[in-house]
Amino acid sequence: MTQLDVTIEPQSAADEAAVDRLQARAFGPGRFARTAFRIREQAQHAESLAFVARVGSLMVGSVQLTPIRIDAHPAFMLGPLVVDPAFEGRGIGRALLERGALAARAARGDLILLVGDEAYYSRHGYRRVPPGRIRLPGPVDPARLLALELQPGALERITGAVRGGD
Template sequence: MTSLPLTIRHELPADAAAIERLHERAFGPGRFARTAFRLREGVPPDANLTFAAHVGTFLVGSIRVTPVSAGGSTALMLGPLTVDPAFEGRGIGAALMNRSIEAARAAGSDLIMLVGDAPYYARFGFRPIPPGQLVLPGPADPARFLALELVEGVLAQRKGAVMAYRQSV
């Protein structure tokens, strides 16, 4: 396998159309009905924690992180993490995850949540959230509702609803 000249940088507005096409290919039209999508709907991702991966000028992956309210405190909802199918299995998703987690830690965030495949995300430190502790605004498999504590013990302090985070103006 040859080495890819991979560049990871903050997502730019010019990336939006390519990222949307990538999401469409990866998740299909059903993505709009998913609980995690509905939670992020109408709330822009945090530009400081959102990255795009390129090989040359070709966008091959994307990760977005959106602020949410979890049990009345601010947290982050990671996703979607998407890699172009032609580039899967080459570490691009892991590179995007690591970059985003590092940025969240540097920004002083204390909790990142996601809905995803537990075996994949466990290698980054994500663990299942105890059922009923935090409640999403729609159906999700409890085994796929995961959290990464950036501050030890913070998850135990969060109880209640997970909702879209909207800053007051």
């Protein structure tokens, strides 16, 4: 496969419309009902961490992390992660996840939570949250509730309801 020169950068205000188009194309109008969107709405006061992938000046992928609290523990909700279909399978999803994890670690979160396909995210260190330990505002398929520990043992230690963090 041809190597692409991909850069990962903080999302700027000028990227907003293109990111929205990418998310709309991937998830459709139902995207606003997705858990990550709902959590983001609840945490409006918190600056989310957002990154984009670029090939040259073209924005080809994006990821967002929202600060949350699980009980009193600082954590992040990741999502949505989206890559332009024309650029899939070239490691851009992986690069965005790695940059997100780096930022979440720097911001001293204990873990990153997301709702997604275990088959994809398990390649990136995410594993299933033990049933009943973390509650989200809305129904979630327990098989899709995944977390990446940023502190060793965080997933065993942390339990409670998720709310928008600060």
